[in-house]
Amino acid sequence: MLGDPRTTRITGDATAAIYRRTEDVAAEQHPERHREGPVAEAYCWSNLTSGNGSRALWLLLLPFMVVNLAHWMRPSSQGSPRTVRLYGLVVRLIALSLTVLLTAAACEVALDLVAWQCAGTPGCSGQRSWLGFLSTRRDGWFSQPGRRLAVAAAVPTALVGLLWYLSNRTWSAYESQRPLLPDESGRTGTPADEDTDEHGTEDTGEASRPGVPPVRPALGRPGFWYGRRLVARLRAAHTAAGFLTVAASVGVAAARHDRDAGSPVPGAIGVLFQTGLALCGLIVVAVVCHRGRSERRLDNRLDRALTTFLPGTALALLAAGVVYAGWSRPEWVSSGTLPGEWAFRALTLGQGLLVVVLAAVALRLHRRRPEPRTTLRGLGGPAVAMLACALGGVMTGGVSQRVADWLDGPGTPGMGAGSAIVGPPVLLSWQASVIPVLLLLLLVPLTWLAVRTLRHARRMGPGIEAEYGEPCPDPGRTRRIARIRATAALTDSAPGILGLLSGATLLLGVGAVAGSWLTGRVPGLAMDDAGPFLESMAEAAQATGSWLIGFGAILFVTWGRRAYRDVSARRSIGVLWDVGTFWPRAAHPFAPPCYAERAVPDLSSRMCAWTGRTRGRLVISGHSQGSVLAAAAVWQLPDTARRRVALLTYGSPIERLYGRWFPAYFGRAPLEGLHGSVHCWRNLWRATDPIGGPVGIDEGQGHEVDLGPLKDPLVYGRTPEHPLPEPILGHSDYQADPVFAVERAALLERLGPVVPQQTGAREAGAEAQGSSGRSSG
Numbered sequence: 001m002l003g004d005p006r007t008t009r010i011t012g013d014a015t016a017a018i019y020r021r022t023e024d025v026a027a028e029q030h031p032e033r034h035r036e037g038p039v040a041e042a043y044c045w046s047n048l049t050s051g052n053g054s055r056a057l058w059l060l061l062l063p064f065m066v067v068n069l070a071h072w073m074r075p076s077s078q079g080s081p082r083t084v085r086l087y088g089l090v091v092r093l094i095a096l097s098l099t100v101l102l103t104a105a106a107c108e109v110a111l112d113l114v115a116w117q118c119a120g121t122p123g124c125s126g127q128r129s130w131l132g133f134l135s136t137r138r139d140g141w142f143s144q145p146g147r148r149l150a151v152a153a154a155v156p157t158a159l160v161g162l163l164w165y166l167s168n169r170t171w172s173a174y175e176s177q178r179p180l181l182p183d184e185s186g187r188t189g190t191p192a193d194e195d196t197d198e199h200g201t202e203d204t205g206e207a208s209r210p211g212v213p214p215v216r217p218a219l220g221r222p223g224f225w226y227g228r229r230l231v232a233r234l235r236a237a238h239t240a241a242g243f244l245t246v247a248a249s250v251g252v253a254a255a256r257h258d259r260d261a262g263s264p265v266p267g268a269i270g271v272l273f274q275t276g277l278a279l280c281g282l283i284v285v286a287v288v289c290h291r292g293r294s295e296r297r298l299d300n301r302l303d304r305a306l307t308t309f310l311p312g313t314a315l316a317l318l319a320a321g322v323v324y325a326g327w328s329r330p331e332w333v334s335s336g337t338l339p340g341e342w343a344f345r346a347l348t349l350g351q352g353l354l355v356v357v358l359a360a361v362a363l364r365l366h367r368r369r370p371e372p373r374t375t376l377r378g379l380g381g382p383a384v385a386m387l388a389c390a391l392g393g394v395m396t397g398g399v400s401q402r403v404a405d406w407l408d409g410p411g412t413p414g415m416g417a418g419s420a421i422v423g424p425p426v427l428l429s430w431q432a433s434v435i436p437v438l439l440l441l442l443l444v445p446l447t448w449l450a451v452r453t454l455r456h457a458r459r460m461g462p463g464i465e466a467e468y469g470e471p472c473p474d475p476g477r478t479r480r481i482a483r484i485r486a487t488a489a490l491t492d493s494a495p496g497i498l499g500l501l502s503g504a505t506l507l508l509g510v511g512a513v514a515g516s517w518l519t520g521r522v523p524g525l526a527m528d529d530a531g532p533f534l535e536s537m538a539e540a541a542q543a544t545g546s547w548l549i550g551f552g553a554i555l556f557v558t559w560g561r562r563a564y565r566d567v568s569a570r571r572s573i574g575v576l577w578d579v580g581t582f583w584p585r586a587a588h589p590f591a592p593p594c595y596a597e598r599a600v601p602d603l604s605s606r607m608c609a610w611t612g613r614t615r616g617r618l619v620i621s622g623h624s625q626g627s628v629l630a631a632a633a634v635w636q637l638p639d640t641a642r643r644r645v646a647l648l649t650y651g652s653p654i655e656r657l658y659g660r661w662f663p664a665y666f667g668r669a670p671l672e673g674l675h676g677s678v679h680c681w682r683n684l685w686r687a688t689d690p691i692g693g694p695v696g697i698d699e700g701q702g703h704e705v706d707l708g709p710l711k712d713p714l715v716y717g718r719t720p721e722h723p724l725p726e727p728i729l730g731h732s733d734y735q736a737d738p739v740f741a742v743e744r745a746a747l748l749e750r751l752g753p754v755v756p757q758q759t760g761a762r763e764a765g766a767e768a769q770g771s772s773g774r775s776s777g
Contacts, residue, residue, distance in 0.1 A: 048595035073381035105396030160242030251321030432545035603633035656693035
């Protein structure tokens with residue numbers, strides 16, 4: 001980024017730091033040496049998203065990250081605090097259901113398939129020596145079903161404990177960086193700063209009506225990048241929900257057996273145990289629903305009693321359930337599946353209902369203040385929430401299907417003939433069966449999109465040749481440029497595909513629940529009397545879906561293993577985290593950590609400290625995701641510092657992705673407020689860039705923000721100055737374009753005269769990962 005191998009770390013640590021060229025370290029003390037141009041600094045934050053190999057494990061948390069994104073995708077709103085609260089509440093409930101689903105899937109594998117079915121079937125346990133001590137063939141102490149369940153409960157319990165540990169550890173490493181207090185940063189508070197938060201009336205930007213104090217937008221609020229209190233509350237609630245799910249899987253089966261006559265254990269104990277589970281579960285739901293984010297001030301408080309006693313109480317109930325299930329019941333024999341089919345049906349129906357409610361709330365918010373560029377007319381958040389539920393179903397159902405296929409020998413899970421065990425719940429087989437149907441439904445719009453892109457590329461050919469003024473155009477070169485431009489435009493079609501995918505997933509999910517509920521059998525058996533064609537199609541869909549859902553789970557594991565060993569693969573996955581983990585953990589505490597809660601305070605405090613100490617001015621430049629970090633950091637600056645800042649963005653997704661998908665935070669009003677508050681802003685973009693695009697701010701008679709589309713490639717064919725073909729850069733190497741240096745110099749000139757403490761404006765570089773292989777910054 002600095003263009004010099006000799007660099008020195010100015011401030012920061014091994015995770016994220018600011019660097020200068022070694023020869024520029026003492027620029028403030030010797031300004032006479034730097035009259036030729038600006039002194040450049042680079043903020044490198046690559047280790048926050050693609051540092052060590054443990055980042056590969058974050059792939060397993062993908063559904064949690066996606067549902068957390070849905071929280072931030074709410075439409076713009078004004079004057080509707082109750083509706084905004086309801087939107088956040090529904091998303092948090094969906095996130096809680098995903099935690100329960102993940103834990104229930106672990107219980108399905110460890111408790112039902114292994115301990116209940118395989119260990120209780122001599123034909124299955126006899127082929128696996130590692131299950132010998134649980135097998136009924138040896139009639140040992142662990143051969144009773146309740147004791148087998150108690151032993152197997154260690155697996156999902158350890159999973160929940162691991163999630164709690166990772167959430168707590170990543171908070172300490174990433175998000176515990178407390179931003180500067182108002183008196184430390186020089187922030188000048190306004191009444192609006194104290195009266196707005198996530199649940200109140202939305203701010204519209206810095207520009208305000210005459211006579212009204214400027215209102216800071218959401219990303220500029222003092223507590224936006226420090227959500228310690230909410231994350232701690234949600235972590236306690238989700239941990240407790242996981243422990244309660246394990247406790248219910250262990251204890252409810254024993255309580256159900258004790259209700260039958262002849263059990264040596266009093267039935268009242270089971271009733272008391274289930275009552276305790278229900279009460280603790282209600283408290284967990286109440287904690288999740290009670291409080292959202294508090295952004296209007298820096299909230300350092302912790303609800304210590306809640307975060308300590310709620311998980312502890314749930315763990316105590318789990319221990320009680322293990323002891324209760326381990327009570328001697330000599331006549332108890334495991335048969336069929338572990339009672340729990342209703343739990344998966346309730347989870348699936350509950351998630352579908354919550355997504356529908358979320359869609360109604362999002363539409364209400366969008367209609368109150370419609371923005372034409374908002375994705376799916378405000379339904380982007382519900383669509384992404386549905387995608388999170390689908391990802392959770394693929395991961396949990398895939399693991400169950402593959403484990404069942406491994407344990408049942410030559411038979412197909414759930415088909416009966418030749419199977420050593422019954423298999424997973426019927427609903428999971430129905431969910432797997434709808435995947436081939438879903439792929440066939442998507443084939444039509446994807447084919448239409450491909451044909452439209454090819455036709456669009458053909459139509460662009462004459463315009464490209466006229467743009468370059470080439471007297472002897474090369475058809476192959478023209479086609480390649482047109483194809484890349486047309487492919488880059490596919491980014492704008494992604495919302496429609498996601499909407500179709502989410503809608504079809506919702507309808508097919510309802511059909512899967514109805515089919516499993518009405519028939520009680522897997523699709524291959526449910527269609528036995530429907531004719532040879534339907535029967536064959538049902539069996540083919542079940543077999544193909546089981547393979548596909550298992551392949552999806554294996555793919556996650558394979559990617560994670562490759563990313564753990566391969567640095568380049570880890571960097572590629574890090575690009576995904578650049579977007580997914582930019583936002584704080586407001587809905588799911590087990591999502592991957594938010595690197596921006598470290599990066600934004602780093603950048604804003606550095607800019608504020610430098611301008612306050614030297615009274616100088618600076619240009620902060622950002623590429624790709626770095627431009628989003630730069631904008632968020634500028635929003636956090638006090639007014640006095642922001643007026644000394646010029647913003648240079650290139651390849652920026654601020655409007656193309658963030659403005660459309662996150663309109664409440666990067667919509668037109670906040671972006672116009674950002675433009676009005678900084679000294680000047682320039683945005684560079686290319687038509688060949690699938691990520692970056694124009695900001696779309698109209699300045700009237702003033703300087704325009706957008707400059708583009710820039711020529712890419714710079715030269716059409718071979719010339720004496722360029723004897724070799726110029727590459728098509730797309731999203732990378734904007735700084736190699738001569739326009740970049742010209743526009744940076746123009747911003748420096750617009751910033752005003754050189755101040756005594758600094759011979760030129762500084763540049764704080766912020767470049768995200770791209771095809772050039774440079775580190776994030």
